[in-house]
Amino acid sequence: MPNLVIELGEKFGRLMNYGDGVYGGQFVGGMYAEAFFEKDMDKIVRAGLACVPKGSQYHECISDVIKWHSENPNDWQKTWHLIEAKYQDNPDYRKASCDKGDFNIDAKINGAYIVMGLLYGEGDIDKTIIISTRCGQDSDCNPSNAGGVLCTMIGFKNLPDKFKSALNPNGKFSHSPYTFPKMIEVSAQLARDAVIRQGGRVEKDAEGKEVFVIAAKTPKPSKLQQCWEPGPIAGSKFTDAEMKKIKYISAFPIGKSFPGWRITACGKKMNPGLRDAFGGKKNVLVTHPVDRETGSKLFGRISIPKNKKTTLKLVVGHHPKGDWELIVKLRHGKELLRTPVSKDTAKDGWLETEVDLSKYAGKRVRLELINQPTGWHNEAGYWSKIKIVSE
Structure with a gap:
């Protein structure tokens, strides 16, 4: 259901992001959506990419990583240096970064590091997480996203015991009322609602188990918006002429x-x-x-x-x-x-x-x-x- 992912990105991603910042969430969500049905990680990454508008630097960045991986399938560090040269050191790809120095939490480069773990991890959870972590920058989120997409592809019942044996069914997640079982229950209900909203249905098989019948749809990415050209401020009470009179602290x-x-x-x-x-x-x-x-x-x-x-x-x-x-x-x-x-x-x-x-x-x-x-x-x-x- 890639279009639901895109819709949710427009609704929740825009609370604090625009441009590449929105596309990052839509990209990861698109990979999750595909990971339930696909075992080829390259296809999963490309499915996420299909949720991102062409012409954006985010689309360009993920496309580059896919290309560089195909050229250097056994050398993730060489690909890392290529990413570093273009998306860390080249100011043309740092136009909207909150920091122009070594610190870089821009959506593009961190999306690249998620893909690095997924493609070079070769389906191994430890290897996937380690590579995404070693890439650096926002290295709590990146390995979490890479590991999450991979584990979705593998399926909970197929996960090695070391990745689930310590789950406490009674412990609540910080700042929330949810235990792990309750979170699964709520997530399942949201999934049922989403399937129906997207034109599918929920049925029962001969054994009484739920079956989700999902309508296959082609992704329709959001309208292209460059980070450095955000457009007019939504709901601004100032006219363009008044905005020009506002002086900022830079001078x-x-x-x-x-x-x-x-x-x-x-x-x-x-x-x-x-x-x-x-x-x-x-x-x-x-x-x-x-x-x-x-x-x-x-x-x-x-x-x-x-x-x-x-x-x-x-x-x-x-x-x-x-x-x-x-x-x-x-x-x-x-x-x-x-x-x-x-x-x-x-x-x-x-x-x-x-x-x-x-x-x-x-x-x-x-x-x-x-x-x-x-x-x-x-x-x-x-x-x-x-x-x-x-x-």
Whole structure:
């Protein structure tokens, strides 16, 4: 019932995904649907692929893995390197990735790793799971999906005992009221409903056992939607003209709190922006590095008066479970300060520091204040004070 899979992807997948993110669920669902009736894993993978619109990078990715497997049937690591080169290192295939570095939970590459386990696992459950796990990235979901599709093909009663002997019939799944037997019961009822909805029927054989008569249908994939071209926002209350007036945190002045300064680069993690209060301070600006290598930048043009001592005074903080590096530098020029902002340097979570700018007296300088990442864990920068003092 591939079209039911596609329908469910449109209903539930779109709660938090679009484009390739939806197609990933439809692809895996399509494989599950086929695995009940097919013993050839290549055909199962192709059945899942038939649920994905051609022209999408997801379809291209799975097609590549099928092709590379046929060219390198005994060397999964060679195929892994081919996947890495195209779908990890090539920016044309990372347009919608939430992270542009080594971390990659994009749907395409993780779908590829599911298929790696299924094709190179050769019907062996352990081998299938191990290969999908060793491929990396989202390596809890990928081996689970690969193992699930394979075990569906094998059938529960045919599974080796080590894969089912520890099932506790009385234990409930976390955050749910379901035991394993209850889950099977509910799933079976949903399957009966699905068969009927898709034009089939449920009958009884001569022994009184249920038989599902399923209407065979050709998959009709969803309309093609590229991840980097999501289209208009559904239900938006803003007109196109109004949307163009909205300025994002990647480049905007910081208002009355930090006059003369503006953010010229900022990531989206940890909800950056102005806070009424944080860590006992009021009017705190939160920034976050763009990626693992690129810091968030604040920029200001500062006129340094003659015959006065001028100092840049800063009070900056860190997340209780994170740290970062503060860099002050002339734009396209000399670095003036580099210091860690961590529990070791920041008393009560806040570091007070200053930079003497007196040597630039009589000049107008362009300063950059950088929230530089150090370990990519709670790397937000918290800015309580950015002030130029001349005396």
